Amino acid sequence: MLDIQNITKSFGTEKVLDNVTFQLAEHEVLSVLGKSGSGKTTLLKILAGLEREDSGEITLSRKRMNDTPPNKRNIVYLYQEPLLFPHLNIEENVAFGLRIRKQPKGQITAKVAEMLEEIGLSEHAKKMPHQLSGGQRQRVSFARALVINPKVLLLDEPFGALDSETRTQMQQLFKRVSAKYRLTSLFITHDLKEALIMGDHIGKIEKGVFKKYKSQEEFYNDETSGVRQEAEFWKQFNP
Numbered sequence: 002m003l004d005i006q007n008i009t010k011s012f013g014t015e016k017v018l019d020n021v022t023f024q025l026a027e028h029e030v031l032s033v034l035g036k037s038g039s040g041k042t043t044l045l046k047i048l049a050g051l052e053r054e055d056s057g058e059i060t061l062s063r064k065r066m067n068d069t070p071p072n073k074r075n076i077v078y079l080y081q082e083p084l085l086f087p088h089l090n091i092e093e094n095v096a097f098g099l100r101i102r103k104q105p106k107g108q109i110t111a112k113v114a115e116m117l118e119e120i121g122l123s124e125h126a127k128k129m130p131h132q133l134s135g136g137q138r139q140r141v142s143f144a145r146a147l148v149i150n151p152k153v154l155l156l157d158e159p160f161g162a163l164d165s166e167t168r169t170q171m172q173q174l175f176k177r178v179s180a181k182y183r184l185t186s187l188f189i190t191h192d193l194k195e196a197l198i199m200g201d202h203i204g205k206i207e208k209g210v211f212k213k214y215k216s217q218e219e220f221y222n223d224e225t226s227g228v229r230q231e232a233e234f235w236k237q238f239n240p
């Protein structure tokens with residue numbers, strides 16, 4: 002469904018993405034691991050249309066996207082820090098994308114109520130963003146992205162700023178909602194465990210070079226993935 006071919010991008014003399022090629026099937030969640038500065042955010046920005054590639058092709062449902070503006074791509078980019086409109090309450094924030102698409106009022110009300118129920122924030126519908134916790138704000142931002150039914154969701158370390166308990170809750174919520182709405186998404190994370198929990202497939206990006214693993218076994222057995230070292234670390238406490 003999403004076909005990325007030979008995307009290359011440099012900033013000055015620094016090559017940030019080097020011939021990135023991979024496919025994302027419909028309803029697939031692909032986790033992407035990569036160290037800081039490896040080019041992950043640049044890749045997402047290019048897919049969302051917020052940054053221009055130097056060369057390569059982006060095709061979504063057989064349509065070339067390279068020249069399509071961000072708001073026409075049907076690809077939604079979810080940042081690490083939830084970006085909510087501070088002057089709109091939670092319900093209005095979630096409704097925003099539907100309003101600008103001029104959907105009928107009754108339909109908007111029903112969809113927003115369904116989404117708020119889904120993320121467990123129905124009782125907080127009238128609160129303003131600053132009255133919510135970080136995890137709750139991230140859920141609202143997730144609902145706001147989902148409600149417009151995007152073809153592809155791009156998540157850039159969405160749970161990185163949350164404490165570990167809230168993070169686990171968010172992972173479960175994302176897994177459940179992702180399966181229910183049959184989402185197609187690219188999920189960036191620094192966390193090996195999170196990559197395994199969230200992704201149907203796993204990829205990694207290293208100095209701008211992208212690799213998608215064929216299976217979890219291949220990922221586990223790759224010396225450079227870091228999984229072996231992690232397993233060895235825990236083994237020393239229970240040899």
Ligand SMILES: Nc1ncnc2c1ncn2[C@@H]1O[C@H](COP(=O)(O)OP(=O)(O)OP(=O)(O)O)[C@@H](O)[C@H]1O
Pocket residue numbers: 012017035036037038039040041042043044
């Ligand atoms: N607008 C820009 N101008 C110049 N260099 C840039 C620009 N955007 C990114 N870079 C450089 O490209 C490289 C990759 O940046 P990118 O933000 O894609 O990394 P990342 O993998 O998302 O890292 P992190 O996990 O720390 O966010 C970095 O060396 C960065 O300095």
